[in-house]
Amino acid sequence: MIGYSRAIIPFPPVRVTRYSRGAPSFAYTVRMTVVTNIPIDAEKQREIVTSLAAFLPESALLFDREDVQPYECDALSAYRQIPMVVTLPETEDQVRRILETCHALRVPVVPRGAGTGLSGGALPLANGVLLSLARFMRIIAIDPLARTARLQPGVRNLAISEAARPYGLYYAPDPSSQLACSIGGNVAENSGGMHCLKYGLTVHNILKLRAYTITGELLEIGGDGLDSAGYDLLALLTGSEGLLAVITEVTVKLLPRPExxxxxxxxxxxxxxxxxxxxxxxxxxxxxxxxxxxxxxxxxxxxxxxxxxxxxxxxxxxxxxxxxxxxxxxxxxxxxxxxxxxxxxxxxxxxxxxxxxxxxxxxxxxxxxxxxxxxxxxxxxxxxxxxxxxxxxxxxxxxxxxxxxxxxxxxxxxxxxxxxxxxxxxxxxxxxxxxxxxxxxxxxxxxxxLGGTITGEHGVGVEKIDSMCLQFRSPELETFHAVKAAFDEQGLLNPGKAVPTLHRCAEFGRMHVHGGEKKFSELPRF
Amino acid sequence: MNAIINQLADTIRTAAARRTPLCIRGGGSKDFYGGTPSGERLDVSGYHGIIEYEPSELVITARAGTPLSEIEDALRAKGQMLAFEPPHFGSTATLGGCVAAGLSGPRRAYTSAVRDSALGLRMLDGKGNDLRFGGRVMKNVAGFDVSRLMTGSLGTLGVILEVSLKVLPLPVAEATLQFEKNQDNTIAAVNAWAGLPLPISATAWCNGKLSLRLSGASAAVDAAIRKLGGERMDEGPAARFWVGIREHDEPYFRTPLPLWRLSIKSTTASMNLPGEQMMEWGGALRWLKSDTEAATIRAATQAAGGHATLFRGSDKNTGVFQPMSAAMLALHHHLKDTFDPMHIFNPGRLLG
CATH class of the missing domain: 3.40.462.10 (FAD-linked oxidases, C-terminal domain)
Structure with missing residues (x-):
């Protein structure tokens, strides 16, 4: 039994419904989406709001339905869920205390950047706190000679290149949502773009992170040099879809603008x-x-x-x-x-x-x-x-x-x-x-x-979680769960995303038997 | 080849049951690096050979025991290369050792590192599970990036069986320029040049002389030569020089003193530490020959935003790697427990 899977609260039982995307390119227009919202437990909500109100200003704590409604989905708007509470911290200390509080109360936390993700990675939980990093919008420093930028996670992707432009520099990864998407979300998804064959993905273009674990512990990952001592946690956190830690600062590499x-x-x-x-x-x-x-x-x-x-x-x-x-x-x-x-x-x-x-x-x-x-x-x-x-x-x-x-x-x-x-x-x-x-x-x-993968750059989130059962076997999925547990023993950070439980895969396999091969045959059926 | 994997997995399971440490070994060329190897030798050199190499995919997949030279020869025959220019440190170097050590060569600051090129791998964990992560394609965000976590983990998390690496075309043209410069002028120059669209592929500064390599399209290299000036080295000596830097065969590296590797912010001014320094990676990598106290070196390196490694030295009692914060160390131990719950792989090689 995997420690944290016990604590997983399933995301809303919503199947892919109907959606389409009109202009502008990063905003979905939703047609006839069928969503079943899990109701909010008012008593639990009161408990968590009271705890958070002890240190969060009123403006950083939302829980009335009309206030939290805008956070019910990311750009994969076929999946919707009203969050129990939305927090909009402005300082690292507030982030740390939100995490500590939620950990103590065993309340799941869903981190959210700009909400432009295409796989439902920031889908809220009915019994969870949505932790928005939208107010971390400061470009802390640009070092033109060292060609780096220190950024708060809510800084927009395109804003980095705009700020670096006077120095003849730019930030290479350019997902098509770059007008709106934020660097923290880019790290969480390992975003790509049109130019990654030559210039790489997010993982190739960052140097350092500050991040908090669910227990409120600060991790300083990477460094000002090109590598760091120990395991490559910089790579591990990149593309981890908010399951391992909450990123509060990103140092990126800047490249010379081509002539x-x-x-x-x-x-x-x-x-x-x-x-x-x-x-x-x-x-x-x-x-x-x-x-x-x-x-x-x-x-x-x-x-x-x-x-x-x-x-x-x-x-x-x-x-x-x-x-x-x-x-x-x-x-x-x-x-x-x-x-x-x-x-x-x-x-x-x-x-x-x-x-x-x-x-x-x-x-x-x-x-x-x-x-x-x-x-x-x-x-x-x-x-x-x-x-x-x-x-x-x-x-x-x-x-x-x-x-x-x-x-x-x-x-x-x-x-x-x-x-x-x-x-x-x-x-x-x-x-x-x-x-x-x-x-x-x-x-x-x-x-x-054909030897490829189900997702190149949009992430697994909730959207492709069943397809993960086709790409990975249970020993690999168990490893993913164990890696998650190494950061978050109780499975409180963005649970139910990115990595399916073995139970879920067994259910999925029961419905989709491919080529006579039965996946997870070693698992007991429920 | 499956028989070899089964045998390795059996050995791992037995060792785990008995809690007897294993020392994973390919060619043994990097035995000097990290904590002193101990434990019963688990030889993976028998699991070798290139599995798939399609030049138009820019990906090579090979077994861990494949000699690094075999990989490089196969790539060169098709006009390609490993972008991270890995040091071999001996003719026996294998692909698995290269990835496990995670050491990159002169090109690192300008193209990529071993970890940047790692696309996927197959491994055995501490329970003998045969696992595959990542894949053979450039873009893949399904699942946590265990392939890159394994890169540079010095075999402490598992036995690497197969690796897929991104490769790049060999540059059409190459030229090496030399300049007489002191260290601080070099730091200023190489950082400023790196902010311009120039095809720089390596820098090395030693003893008042900066060597700078340009690689790319002929027109780009020619234009850069005109712009930068300096004295051009002849092709043969230049090629030998960069191999010497990569393999630590240059005279600077021949020393009885402990050799420290300082990975720091590239713009850090020359560090006032006793001992002779040599500089690569546009200032981001500094070598130091010195018998100064470890604590002094580590403090200065940390102040420069980086970490110091006792790269070669007989006395490793003060530790090889920069100590971590308590939170980071705890996390490292959690990850170790995850992959190798009985702590059988390469004890003491990376974590104290």
Whole structure:
């Protein structure tokens, strides 16, 4: 028996419902979401509010329904739950005392950054305290010579690069929600973006954290140097989805802004040729700053909104970006152009100025909102596969699309094999939602079978918790639970997220037997 | 090969039952590093060979006992390399040892570390469980990042069986420039240059001379040479020089004195500590040959935001690694208990 799993309070019994995402790109518009809210225990609420009010100012403690309602979900708004209490601390000391108090009262705590996560990692608990870091908005210091920035966790991703700009520096990871998402959340999710093939994920771009455990103990992790003594807890905390500790300060690395940036738009008459061209570019020894693929359904959907001038007769287009000093960019663009030609590109355009480059990208950045415009609903996937499997995955998706009678827009971070297929459906049509879920599940299953993963950058949260049972076996899941218990013995920090219980997987396996293989056969059935 | 894993797992289970310590060993090239190895030898060198290498994936997967040189030869044949330029410290170095030690070479400050390149691994924990974490793809946020936790853990959490590493293309062009500079001028210069879009891939300062390596597209390297000036080293000697820095074959490292590795904030001014210093990683890594008291060195290093390691030295009684805070130490022990509940793996190698 795992110590902390006993204390797990299950998140609301809500199945994936219906949602779609319109503009702006990070805000979901929710259609006909079916949510069952667990009622709040008023007595328990009074107890915790009284304890927290002893040290939190009134403005930092919310519990009236209309005050806590805005916190009922993150960007995966199909899952909703009214939190029992919301705290908005402003100091580290308040964070420490909130955690100590909740630990003493055995009340679960859900940390929350900007609430832009796509997997329900910040979904509140009916019997829990939501700990928002939104008021930790200060850029504490920028050290231009050492190329670092010390930040409170609520600082927005894009604000870092804006603040670093006068020094010719920037912060590399750029998730598409970068206008709104915060650095603390980026660390919790190990966020990526359009440029991580060349510049890495969050884990590659941070140096130091201050974080508090559920018992209120301060952890100073990492350092001002490039490594630190002991185990790599910096990596362990990155992407831990708020299950291990609450981050109160992040020191990030800043990079010199490239002197030049240029982008190639290449058109292909077959999607699989575009997929092959991606592999050919990498095989030629080139690491582009960005390498994105959009299929015809996507270009057709976005063109009316962005007027990017995409070749709409092409089955797929690739965007290949080069950055660096001017000489380097020009050399790389020449090399990529010749690889793309040899890979069968039917048309190649090279951006001649910044305005044209941004126009090339406009459609890629508008892909999600456009999906919301051409279809009443859509479902976004986040699997990653080896690049060599791209043509196979693309063919499989188009077969599945025929099988289920649902359109699927293919938008990929092609360079690192991270796929965001957008399944288009109409929740008002009976049966379409179920078909969409099956379609999505088949894509995730294939991602695992092809040697990949169910999530490249959006996280597991509550959304993909069942798919974790397909990717990992029980000994690995037990290890994850034990790692969690090493930080949080009673399982009070963001319980029920990211790592499924073995019981849950057994139940899931009972419903989904794949290829005759029965997972968790060693487990007793309940 | 499965037979080897079964045998290793059996040995682990038996050792756990008897609580007899095991000393995990690949090629033994890094026996000098960390606390003195003790326990019954668990030889993993028999589990070797490259499992999968597809250059267009930028990923190589190999068994832990694979000689590091075999990995590097296979990569070079396809125009690729390990981005972290790992030191071998002997011809017997293995992939498993490289990952377990977590030591990166001259390129570290400008491209990546061992841990940055670690994408996934297969391991045996202290109960003999065969576990897989991460994967063979660049982006993967499913589950806690145990692969990177294992990197640099000196075999104290488990036996690494297989590792998938991200690799990078070999640079098209390379050039090494040398400058006469004192330490503080070097610190100022290398930090300022690192803030400019220049293809710097390594720096080393020793005895009043800064050596700086440029790697990348020919045009970028040529432009940087024009911009930075300095004296260009011939290709052969330059290549040998960087291998010497990486492998500690350069004259600086030939010393009977204890060798300290100080990992600190790159902009720290020259540290007033007795003994001769050498500097890498744009100022973020400083070597110190000194028989000064450990406490003095550790205090100065901590003040510079970093940590000091007694890298080579016969007397390890004062400890090898920088002491941690009570909270961090407790957490380390919890993690050790998690992976190796009977405390059989590499006792004393990392934690006291």
């Amino acid at each position: 030049g940036v240029q982008c190639i738009l290449a058109a292909f008459d077959e999607v699989t040729k575009a997929g092959q061209a991606v592999a050919n570019i990498i095989a030629a020894g080139i690491i582009p700053a960005g390498l994105e693929l959009m299929d015809q359904l996507t270009t057709t959907a976005v063109e009316p909104f962005v007027n990017a001038g995409y070749p709409l007769d092409a089955a797929a287009i690739l965007l290949c970006e080069s950055d660096g000093n001017l000489e380097e960019v020009s050399e790389e663009i020449t090399r990529m152009t010749s690889v793309l030609k040899a890979s069968g590109a039917t048309e190649i355009r090279v951006s001649q100025n910044e305005a044209e480059r941004l126009r090339f990208w406009a459609g890629r950045k508008a892909a999600f909102p456009a999906a919301g415009r051409v279809s009443p609903d859509y479902y976004c996937m986040d699997g990653t596969i080896p690049k060599k499997a791209l043509p196979r995955m693309l063919n499989a998706i188009s077969e599945l699309s025929r099988k289920y009678g649902l359109r699927c827009m293919n938008v990929f971070h092609a360079g690192d094999g991270n796929l965001h297929p957008l399944i288009l459906y109409d929740a008002n049509q009976p049966g379409q939602l179920e078909k969409t879920e099956q379609f999505g599940a088949e894509i995730l299953k294939l991602s695992i079978d």
